[in-house]
Amino acid sequence: MENILDIKNLRKEFGGFTLDNISFALPRGYIMGFIGPNGSGKTTTLKLIMNLMRADAGTIEVFGQDHIRFEREIKQRIGFVYDEPVYYENLSIRRMTGLISPFYAKWDQSLYEDYLRRFELNADQKIKTLSKGMRTKYALALALSHGAELLIMDEPTAGLDPVFRRELLDILLDVMQREENSILFSTHITSDLDRVADYITFIDRGKIVLSQDKDSLYEQYVLVKGGPGDLTDALRRELIGVTVSAHGFEGLASHPVQGEGLLLDKPSLEDIMFFHTRGDRHGA
Amino acid sequence: MALKVMVKELRTLLGDARSMLVTFAVPFLFRLLPGFNGSAFPAILIAYVILGLFSTRADNTSIRTGVTQFPVMVRDHVVGMFLYQAVAVLGTALLAIAFMLIAGPDKFMADIVPKALGIGLLLTGLLTAMGLWLRPEVARVMSMLVIILVLNFVIFQSDKGPVFLPWLSVPAALLGGLGGWLGFLALGLLNPPRL
Numbered sequence: 001m002e003n004i005l006d007i008k009n010l011r012k013e014f015g016g017f018t019l020d021n022i023s024f025a026l027p028r029g030y031i032m033g034f035i036g037p038n039g040s041g042k043t044t045t046l047k048l049i050m051n052l053m054r055a056d057a058g059t060i061e062v063f064g065q066d067h068i069r070f071e072r073e074i075k076q077r078i079g080f081v082y083d084e085p086v087y088y089e090n091l092s093i094r095r096m097t098g099l100i101s102p103f104y105a106k107w108d109q110s111l112y113e114d115y116l117r118r119f120e121l122n123a124d125q126k127i128k129t130l131s132k133g134m135r136t137k138y139a140l141a142l143a144l145s146h147g148a149e150l151l152i153m154d155e156p157t158a159g160l161d162p163v164f165r166r167e168l169l170d171i172l173l174d175v176m177q178r179e180e181n182s183i184l185f186s187t188h189i190t191s192d193l194d195r196v197a198d199y200i201t202f203i204d205r206g207k208i209v210l211s212q213d214k215d216s217l218y219e220q221y222v223l224v225k226g227g228p229g230d231l232t233d234a235l236r237r238e239l240i241g242v243t244v245s246a247h248g249f250e251g252l253a254s255h256p257v258q259g260e261g262l263l264l265d266k267p268s269l270e271d272i273m274f275f276h277t278r279g280d281r282h283g284a
Numbered sequence: 285m286a287l288k289v290m291v292k293e294l295r296t297l298l299g300d301a302r303s304m305l306v307t308f309a310v311p312f313l314f315r316l317l318p319g320f321n322g323s324a325f326p327a328i329l330i331a332y333v334i335l336g337l338f339s340t341r342a343d344n345t346s347i348r349t350g351v352t353q354f355p356v357m358v359r360d361h362v363v364g365m366f367l368y369q370a371v372a373v374l375g376t377a378l379l380a381i382a383f384m385l386i387a388g389p390d391k392f393m394a395d396i397v398p399k400a401l402g403i404g405l406l407l408t409g410l411l412t413a414m415g416l417w418l419r420p421e422v423a424r425v426m427s428m429l430v431i432i433l434v435l436n437f438v439i440f441q442s443d444k445g446p447v448f449l450p451w452l453s454v455p456a457a458l459l460g461g462l463g464g465w466l467g468f469l470a471l472g473l474l475n476p477p478r479l
Contacts, residue, residue, distance in 0.1 A: 052351065052358070072285060075355035086349045088296060095299060099292050103285075103354050142353075 003061075004028040004150050004182045005049070010058035012048060017206060019044050022058065024201045024211040026182055028149075031172070033193035033214075034186040035269065036203040037277055042186040043083075045203065046154050049184075050080060062150065076105055079143025083155035085135050089128040093138060096127055104146035112145035133164045140168070144175060151175075151183040157192050165189070169196050190269035200269065204277050214269075222253045223267040230261050241275030251275065285356050289364020290371065292354070297337070297372070307336030308379070322442025323393045326380035327400035331438060333376040334408050335431040337369060347416065347477055358476045362416060366469045369408040377401040393441070393448035400438075400448070402461030407434065409468030416477045 003025040010022035019041045026032045036042050047053045049060055051071050060067040062074045087096050093116070101107045116123060119137040130138065136156050143151055151172075157165045173196055175181055187193065193200065193214075201211040210217070224239065231249045235257060236242060242251030252267055252275035267275075297303060311332040314320040320328055350361045380397050411427045418426065441448060449457075 050352075071357050072355065072360075078355075080352065082352060085353070087353060088346075088349060090300065090302075091296070099296060100354060102292075103288060103356065 001027040002064075004063060005184060006059075006061040006064075007045075007049070008059045010045070010048060010060065011056045012044060012053065013056055014053075017041070017044070019048075019206045022203070022206075022208055024208060026150075026184055026199065028182055029176075029180050030198040031176060031183040031185060031196050032199040032201055033190070033197035033269070034184055034201050034203070035188065035190055035193065035273055036209075037273070038188055040203045041206040042188075042203060043154055046152055046184075046186060049152065050075075050078075076146070077149045079140075079146070079148030079151045081136065081139040081143055081151065081153040081156045083158050084132075085139040087127045087135075087138075090126065092124050092126050093121060093130075094123040097123075097142065100142060101146075106147035108145050108147065112141060115141035115144055132159050133161070136160065136164075136168065140171065149181055151181060152186075153183065154186045155188070156185070157187060157189055165192060172196055190273055193269055202273060202276065209276050210272075217269075217272065218266055220254060221267050221272055222256055223265040223271055224251045224253055224257055225249070225263040225265065226259070226261055230259060232259070235259055235262075239275075241278065243275075285360040286363035286367060289350065289354070289356060289361055290367040293364065293368035294371065297368075303336075307333055308376075310336075312383075319439045319442070322439070323391060324396060324438050324442040324448060326384060326392055326396050327403075327438040327441070327448065328435060329380050329383070330373065330376050330397075330400045330404045331407070331431055331434045334369075334373060334404055334411065335427065337372050337408075351477075359473060362472045362476055363469070365415075366409065366412050366465070366472065369412050370405060370465060373401065373404045373408050377404070394446055395454050396448035398454045399452060399457040402454075402457030402459075403434070405458075405461035406464035407431070409465035413468040413472050416472050417475065 005026040007025070008023050010019060012019040017039075022041075022045060024032075034042055034045070044053065048055050049062070049067060051068055062070075063077060065074060067074055088099075091099075097112065101109065101112070119134075119141055121134060121138055121141065127135075127138075140156075157168060160168070169192060172183060172185075176183070176196075185193065185197065197214050199211070199213050200217055202209040212220075224235075225248065226235075227248045228246070231242065231244065231251075236251075238255075238257050239251035239253050242249055252271060256264065297307075311320075311329045314328070314332070315325060347361065347365075350356070350365070351358050354361075356364075377397050377400070380400070384392050384397070407430065411423075411430065414423045414426055417423075
């Protein structure tokens, strides 16, 4: 399977934070959810991919090419949607697009206008009057109108209402069905990924916790629940993280566990993220 | 790609009537004020335009937009911004020459446009570099301070004699300005902004 994005042993140290030995790969034609709590290193990793920051060590290949040596060529084939897209605020959508489109060799104006209609964006509206959701839609229209093969989205759903979040995810699924695109979707709202992601890469405190396909992730991990007396020391050692209350406990295991009175369930991505990052503290 | 960035910046400026008016028309209104209507007006015009251009386009927010929303390298953006500012200063020098021809060249100090152009190139290099490295608020304050100092200096040169800055030759002003601009460009490329 061809990898559209391949990151190996990436390292970046700055301001007391270290992104340490980051490695993962995104195969062509798939959506990867890039999850982790706030401040875990998601945006830093994406900035490194876009060469907005320089790595201390490691390699990044996009479309099989070095991301620094072939930066211009690579950026022609990438669409980027930021959490807070920044444009020239005093311009209208039409004028802003008029500035951006000449930079892309494969700009498709009619496709762009289709997206504007579909997203119900008025080309004469000033950028500064756009809501967060409209800005994200506009960023997406731009990203999808120059034949991008890889969409990189940094927290695109953060701060959006559930209706628009759902609409955005439907758009992404539609794009994936029509073309051989790949998407790297960074978010801390893991429920968004339950619907759309094929692969999950989980980063915490600058380190990759896991990177694998979503189905095997769900098969591998087990949510274990039990009463107050069911949490033995042996069971506790088998759990990645556990929360204990007066009514019982809930924990995550990376393999099926056995025990009388235990209830085993399929964890959500949120469960997996929670118990990896916070479970130890709660279970201590 | 740097040329595309330069053209993009010029198109943005030319397409924004309010910025154009504030940048290029206001200095002519200043001619109604004492000090601004002297024989050094072309130099005041160039200094004011540099300030106007800087405060509208060359700060860190604009850089963020430039390198995140356009498929360019940071290097392309840096070179494009320097070129844009230089072209705008050259255009302003031509505007100053046109104004002098209309108003009567005798009313203005000799050598004023080429010398102001040289100093303007140096200044624009300095301000563009500051915009790359400093936080937007700091860069704005610093640029305003620099331009106010320069404006005051130029205003005090008015009617001091027939020649603008007689101790500076035209070739030295132009070569010094170009050298300074290239120096700041080189520094900008060696220490590009990181977002």
